[in-house]
Amino acid sequence: MEDGGVLLLVSPCREGLGADNMEKSFISSMDPDWKPPSPEEYRLGDHAILRLRAMRKRFRFALASQLPDGLIRGMGIEPVHDIEEWLEEQECKEPLTIRRAGFLVPRLMDK
Numbered sequence: 405m406e407d408g409g410v411l412l413l414v415s416p417c418r419e420g421l422g423a424d425n426m427e428k429s430f431i432s433s434m435d436p437d438w439k440p441p442s443p444e445e446y447r448l449g450d451h452a453i454l455r456l457r458a459m460r461k462r463f464r465f466a467l468a469s470q471l472p473d474g475l476i477r478g479m480g481i482e483p484v485h486d487i488e489e490w491l492e493e494q495e496c497k498e499p500l501t502i503r504r505a506g507f508l509v510p511r512l513m514d515k
Contacts, residue, residue: 409463410494412484417469423449430479433457456480466490 405411421427426449432438433453441450456479459465466482468490476483484490491499 405463407462410466411463412466412468414468414487417471423447425449427475429453434480
C-alpha cells in the first residue's frame with residue numbers, strides 16, 4: 405500500500421470485534437498520548453491495535469460491515485455502506501481485490 409492510499413476492508417463483523425476489550429482498545433488507541441500495553445498488561449488482540457495504529461499514520465482505512473458507524477468512526481475508520489458508490493467517489497477505476505485476504509500474504513511485483 406502506498407503512503408496516502410486507502411484500504412477498504414469488507415467484512416460483516418457479525419460477531420463484533422472479537423475479544424471484549426477490543427472496542428475500548430481500538431478507540432483508546434486514537435488518543436495521541438496512547439501508550440502500548442506493557443508485557444504484563446498485554447491482552448489478546450493488542451497486536452492488532454498496535455498494527456492498526458502504525459498503519460493509520462500511512463494510509464486511510466474504510467470498512468464495509470455491520471458494525472455501528474459510531475464505533476467504526478471511533479476507531480479512525482470510515483464506514484462504507486455502498487461499496488460501488490464509495491469506489492466511484494474515490495475515483496478508483498481498478499481496485500485490487502484480494503479474496504480470503506485473512507489467509508493470504510499478497511506480494512506485488514513491479515511491472
